[in-house]
Amino acid sequence: MSVRQTTDDTASHPVDALPTGPAGWRSALLDHLPPRDRRLFHRFGQGPRVPAPDLRIHQAFARWAATTPEAVAAEHLGERIGYRELDRQANRLAAHLVALGVRTGDTVGVFTSRSLPMLVGILATLKAGAAYVPQDVRITPAPQLRQVAHTARCRVLLTTSATLDAVPAPPGVPRLAVDRLMAEPLPPGGHLTAPVPDRPVRPDDGCYVLFTSGTTGTPNGVTVTHGNVANILLTSPGDLGIRPGRTVAQLLNVAFDMAAWEILGCLANGGTLLVRDRDLTATAARADVLVATPSVLARIDPDRCAGVRVVAVAGEPCPRPLADRWAAGRVFYNCCGPTETTIVNTMHRHRPGAPLTIGRPTPNNTVYVLDDDGRPCRIGEVGEMWAGGDCVSAGYLDNDALNTERYAPDPFLGGGRLMFRTRDRGRWRADGELEHLGRTDDQVKVRGFRVELDAVSTVLETVPGCRRAVTLRVTDRDLVSFVAPAELDPQRCRETVAAALPYYCVPAAVHPLPELPMTGRGKVDRDALLRLALDLRWQWAHVEEAAA
Template identity: 35%
Template sequence: MRSDAATWNDTGRRFSVVRSDAGHLSVWPVERPLPPGWRPAGREGDYEGCIAAVEATGDAWPGPQCAGRATCPHDTLTAIVGETVRLHGDRGAVTDADRALTYRDLDRESGRMAAALRRSGVSREDRVAVYLPRGADVFVALLAILKAGGAYVPVDTRYPDARRDLMIRDSGARLVITSSRLLPGLASAGVTAVTVEELTERLTGQDDAPLTGDDVLGCQAACVLFTSGSSGVPKAIVLEHRNLGYFALNSALPRLVPEDRVGHVSSLSFDAFNFEVWCTLAAGAEIVVLPTMPDLVATDLQRELRRQRVTAMLAPTMAVNHVVHEDREAFSSLRILHTGGDVILPSACRELLSGSFAGAFHNLYGPTEGTTACTAYHIEAVGPDEVNVPIGVPLTGAGVYLLDGDRRPVVDGQVGEIFIGGPGVARGYLGQPGLTASRFLPDPFAPDCGRMYATGDLARRRDDGLLEFVGRVDDQVKVRGYRVEPREVERLLSRYPGVRDLAVVVSGEGDGKHLVALVAGEALSLRDLRDHAAEVLPDYMVPGAFALVREIPANDHGKRDTGRLLRMARDELRRRSTAVPPRNEVEHYLAKVWEDLLGVEEVGVHDDFFALGGNSMLSFRLRRRIGGDLGVSLDMHDVLTVTVLGELADLVTARRCGAS
């Protein structure tokens, strides 16, 4: 987007607090016509003042807008699964290492647990946290909470206690469902916890009929998912039944069939879990509980998918990027492979498609606030010169708009911020009405009461109608007075031969900001890559530092671990700032050889070969280079024990003098 474009909250512009007929609050410029279904709701003034007024209401969001099931036109997850039970009751619903449940089993067990939850006081829109080990009990608990009218809060058991307690506390959970093994550790959470066994015992001897969820409304809250905020404090996103039902039944995605076995590899707390549970149960397919993707990748992924007869899965993009470079056949047994969560590399797509994989491969895009995905692209071929894999076209029913800084559409080919409209748009942020009002706006392109979500992501629409992801609005930085988009630098450098993956991060503050390129690859000279960057990029976009890394780190959700990337960049800059430059001919020679072998820049006199990434094989090559170039004989013991550059230079100099 143009840096001089009008911005939404320009000083001097007057805004009004507005309310939709469905009860949602937002803000809107006074000079613009209000979209249908919205009306002024009191305060007028500057942008910040109106947001503060919404925050002061204390209302996080409106409750269900429909009076009863008869007047609610929206899908419910309980009804969707109920229809699957009717059609496929005897088929497998979920399998873990210890037991397998049919759809009839799942319906019966969840109905009984729902009755126990209702007896425990759970009612409409109460939040119930699920803190259980991976397995069939998780799915019983989720469905039970929904049948009781509540909303589930899935908490990954691998999270640190502080993160777990924050999620339970900030969600306002009334109850936590856990296991007897995990129960003692929940003392710090400050909320009532109950085990699956205790819930079962509460119905012993009672006449409570199993609950079916027939009274649940499609506009009710179904779950609360947490995503990291820009401040580092997680945001609690409320998704309704209709949001998840829209995604589960969306006709734009390849259709799962009852014969499919869908791998459950996601964290329970990540939105990819929505595909694994609700798309699977809506289709009458079977959920196969597997380790999480990081654990699965550490084993033989291909063998495990074949052994478990998995036919479909949603794999984190970072996992696909890494896995197929090592084993392009890892996903070859799948009928459907979705990927999402980050930028898929063209080289990874080429690797996958050059093997025996013959299924449907889709690149999904969408934030949690848009219910997992709002666009999809069927990847059938990626040319050798392509530097970007499209994020595709909107899913059925989704509105995807590219808008400038003043929230007006950009022309095709121009970069704009992605706004999402349609039935996938979440209710908002729990307990944060001001933030909800600032990010969930009236949708001027939709019918009555429409809302659109400001993603903060940038994209352009190509001439063929496909969307290309460009980066983040908040990733744009100024370097030497120029506005730079790090993802644009990545796209241009990732085409260089030998580059497997690459991340460009910004380190420093103010005038001291630097672009640092962290590069994963093989047979790669960083000096040559820097020269290439200088040829294809303006000088202000050329990274100030390049460093070779084993891989670009990912977090548990399969997204880039930006915190680790920044630490790696700072460590590289710190090393350079303290490096003592070579002082003589031999030190200059060794520094150049080390840079070639290790893929580092600006090697100093006090740097250690192994600390910079050296190993025994590289030591062997170093010994051969020194012998061939300088005629100095070193044995392997020398290069393995004398590992500091200055000390090695002294040894080489002494051997040369001795030989002469």
């Protein structure tokens, strides 16, 4: 069940008490602001109004398959596939999915690694009217794959022959090796043995479901709609200037929402997707467009990427020197936005030497900086950022409590629209640019992925003999955990986390202590632990960034 079905008058945030009404910004909600700030609230907080594309993402791809059929759609390990052939293979698989009972509104798991069959699986799922649920089988533990398939109610699981036996399926859920189907010859003339039905897909239907870490270690599935995705990927600047003849590097883990920017953004705009293997820099050096987290981008030498025209980073704070270096002679976007607001909902074109911000709302989207009472802050005041407009996703699967906590009726747009509580702190600069000032909660970004620190600690506390565990982020790439008592085996602790959570949740170091320090109020003294971690100057064992 999505938030569009569950949000009601029981939501608890203070803004819920504000009156809603017809579409349009409500002046009554701004009475506490001086006149200048009211005007700037309108001007800064609303992205440009652009006619939203009516194309669904797979329909946009099919248009290019019809108009540029011989163009190369994707490359991987020296193998190329053209738009016509990719469309044919996706149509054939879509017909097979329909024959297995997949219907509009269903979900299909795409449990594979970077490959051409991965692309066929994604497009076929969309053509069948379903939303795809991506997971990278190289690094996702089998119990988590099983849990994702169960939570998302996947009707079918798509993988490859190499990983077919490693993909667990709930009872009654078939598994298909996409590469085997692709290897079967098409009938003479390339016609399908079964027609692909013209599935009615609405803007509010799911495009993909991504899973984020939950506070109890249980992943939360977020449904992102076709309307959400088309609004960012088929308008400027979110389309990143992709067009026929432009190459886009596919560098990221398919389970990360920025991978949808790479994959769908490329194929819906007629570009050529360069799907990498393990050689990050070699793929980036051949591309015109890069989408990356700052941590991934920092591993690439810009001097070897003379042909790169456009770079977009998001997922974690970007260091100013990194932005300055890559922005020299290129279009460089620093962006922000959680999965729930569809990849990114603010973008800033950065120029070397200029202040680095997260920019302004993207087309048809809004951003509000609100105080603790849900009222708009004055320009320059720090508050919590809420996101509104066409970016707001359909909500969490089967989690009414979390939907109520994070989604609320939008009192500024009204008309039944929703806004999303990002839990990011920020403020408007006088020039209309947004400054990001960190998180309001315990959720952090590590290597571009969101991690709930308490989720890691909860798993550590399942280790026999562990009385208490606390996890801290010490760098943008590393977590460190403290556990008590001192007799615990650090390696066993790390292995326990690795078996239960994604690789980026595994602490670089686990340090056993007799007792964890406490504050005067009886709580764990996290500041003291952080000082201890920094004073010890540990040489943290870096976890391989397999999803980069």
